[in-house]
Amino acid sequence: MxxxxxxxxxxxxxxxxxxxxxxxxxxxxxxxxxxxxxxxxxxxxxxxxxxxxxxxxxxxxxxxxxxxxxxxxxxxxxxxxxxxxxxxxxxxxxxxxxxxxxxxxxxxxxxxxxxxxxxxxxxxxxxxxxxxxxxxxxxxxxxxxxxxxxxxxxxxxxxxxxxxxxxxxxxxxxxxxxxxxxxxxxHTRSVGVSTKPGSIPATGEPTFELADDVIGLGMGIHGEKGVGLIPMCTADELAPKILDLLFADDLELNAGDEIVFFVNSLGSTHMMELLILLRAARPILEAKGLKVHQTILDNIVTCQEMAGVSFSITKLDDELKRLWDLPCESVGYTKL
Amino acid sequence: MPKSSLSSDQVKEMLLQVADAIIAAEPRLSEADRNLGDGDHGLGMQRGMTAGKEKLQELEAGTPIDKVFSSLGMAMMSSMGGASGAIFGSYFRAGGKALAGQEVFDSASLAGFLRAGVDGVKQRGGAKVGDKTAVDSMEPAAEKAAESTALPLPEAAAAAADAAIAGMEASKDMIAQFGRAKTLGEGCLGHPDAGAMSITVILGAMRDYIQA
CATH class of the missing domain: 3.40.50.10440 (Dihydroxyacetone kinase; domain 1)
Structure with a gap:
């Protein structure tokens, strides 16, 4: 058992x-x-x-x-x-x-x-x-x-x-x-970080190993290796690290671009932390001239009680913005 | 008495024995997977072969050889899911297809099955020899069987099974290019691929049936 x-x-x-x-x-x-x-x-x-x-x-x-x-x-x-x-x-x-x-x-x-x-x-x-x-x-x-x-x-x-x-x-x-x-x-890019593994329901075993005093930067949702381990840090220190990885990728983000900004909990990370991270991230997005058309804060893409967050950016052009503004409804995500 | 060729009903009997061998090997297969992946390969194979057994037992006597193989493949595919279900299901389905119209299973059939099976898997998953996957056992077994078509079936089956074991041994020195083991990099050195191990169990059980 x-x-x-x-x-x-x-x-x-x-x-x-x-x-x-x-x-x-x-x-x-x-x-x-x-x-x-x-x-x-x-x-x-x-x-x-x-x-x-x-x-x-x-x-x-x-x-x-x-x-x-x-x-x-x-x-x-x-x-x-x-x-x-x-x-x-x-x-x-x-x-x-x-x-x-x-x-x-x-x-x-x-x-x-x-x-x-x-x-x-x-x-x-x-x-x-x-x-x-x-x-x-x-x-x-x-x-x-x-x-x-x-x-x-x-x-x-x-x-x-x-x-x-x-x-x-x-x-x-x-x-x-x-x-x-x-x-x-x-038009979409994401970077995740992990602070604790989830577990396999059938066995109770953790999905991967991660020391208590580190954060897995860029880790996948099953604990796939990311870009490296960094010492545990504050929200204000972590947010720019995640955004730097997003900005360094090949999705061109220029001043004036409109984006959807999604802060996702990987399972057990609390809404409190998502809000504190959002507070840290928004000024950085604004300093780059990006206009956040919509913010999403929720745990939607999870791996059991895994702890950690991901930031996703979707760049909207006219066509995508028009589609984004249509309402939708589901158990996982609803937009009025 | 060793069998020089198999009827379709004997092929079914052989595959039932293959299923039992995999089910019995579950702890060994899961252990191998724990070193590299998420440790559930044996459980998945056991689930697939249990469903496969049920399917084989439902087949009417005289079901054509290709259908016997592909029935096992379909049952594995639909009961397992994940990458293993698709890979092992494709192996038996694609391998079986190559035997359409054949009324006996002999050394040439074995070679045809193993070649079409591994080609189907390679086409499906994109893995090649050296990527530390089941292909590392499948490919040498197919090559050996192709060289052995002039030999009696019991000898050809033994040669193919030995080649599969050698392939699994060789996978210990490989760095995984697929699946969750890929994220381990050099950490996976020294461990054989669990899928390759499953192939050695399958071909070993086929040899044992043919030689008995």
Missing amino acids: SKNSAKKIINDPLKCADELFEGLVLAYDGKARKVGRRSIVMNELRPDAPALLVGGGAGHEPIYHGLVGPGMADGAAIGDIFAAPPPDIVLEATEAVNRGKGVLYLYGNYAGDVLNFDLGAELAEEEGITVKTVIINDDVCSAPPSEKSKRRGVAGLVPVVKLAGAAAQTVDTLEELARIAQKAVD
Whole structure:
């Protein structure tokens, strides 16, 4: 039996993915339904429109499956804890969201997700459903700009899914939806830092090791190595370090540019800390001449009770700004 | 008595034995993965092969050889998820496809299966020899089987299984290029890849069935 060192309030540790899924469907109060083995799909979908399907492993709630909703994703394929959804789950979700105009797969860049969504796409194509894929790779510290295909997808997925979800409400072709989703990815960058690991629900073991007196700069959400360890420091000292990494990347940010600024907790880091970090970060953004069109502060991209934060910047052009301003609603992110 | 060729029902029996071997090897596979990844490779393979067994047992007698292999692949893929489900599922599916229309499984079939299987995995995942993945066992096994098509099936199967073990041993000296082990850099030296170890278990069980 598990040590359950994190004192998790669960039932059978091996059934977490299925049970959280059942709870998620209930949280939608009848607006979304269970499809097949482990997919969730909205009941009301815009007719004759291209579909937006997201997905990934469970355990990072509320993403990805909590991002299903009006103005967000049409559905999600859900894997086991920290494991990509298998191809038949991707297929069942694809069939349920498709309205004859094809389906866009939008998910983070992890080997298991790419393999299984690609296999799902092949199965869907065999059934005559057109599929396009846009892969989210916003994690600046996971590879240099010249090797973007190696970059992981982290918290920037939230503004990306929001923008793609808005596009799915307005465009008529899959090509156009994919173009906008790719543009949202291209305009988004994130840097995360970690102060404590999360734990694996089935075993209670920590997802990685990190000494008490250090911060993992640029660490991934499963504890993937970042750019290095720095001594534990204050919010005022940390915020510029994160922003420097974002500014040093290849997304051009000029005075006058409008951005969405997302401060995300990786799980247990408190809103108090997010607010203190925001207070530290905003003057730096303003000194660079950036105009924050919208701030998001929340824990949306998490890894159990992992502690740490990420900053994401999405640069808005006219098209993205128009899409950003449309309302959306989901368990994970709602904008009035 | 060693078998010079297998009927489709014998192929099914062989794969049931492969499934049992993987299920029994779970602690060893998980231990290997703990050194490099998140320690759940054995559990995933066990889940996949348990589902595979159920699927194989449902197959009617005389199910074509290619369908026997691909049924196991599909069952693994859908029960495992993650990267391993896609990789091992593709191995049996792509390998099986190469045997379409064949009524017996002989040394040439073994070579055809192993070649198409590893090619399918490489195409799917993009890994090559030296990246510290299952491909490091799959590729030498396929090459050895291709050189052994003139040998009786029991000898060809033994040669392929030995080549897979040598490939797994060689993976100890490699730095991982895929998955979570990639973030360890040189920290993964000295440990064999868990996926490569699974291939040695699979090919070892095939050899044992063919030789018994």
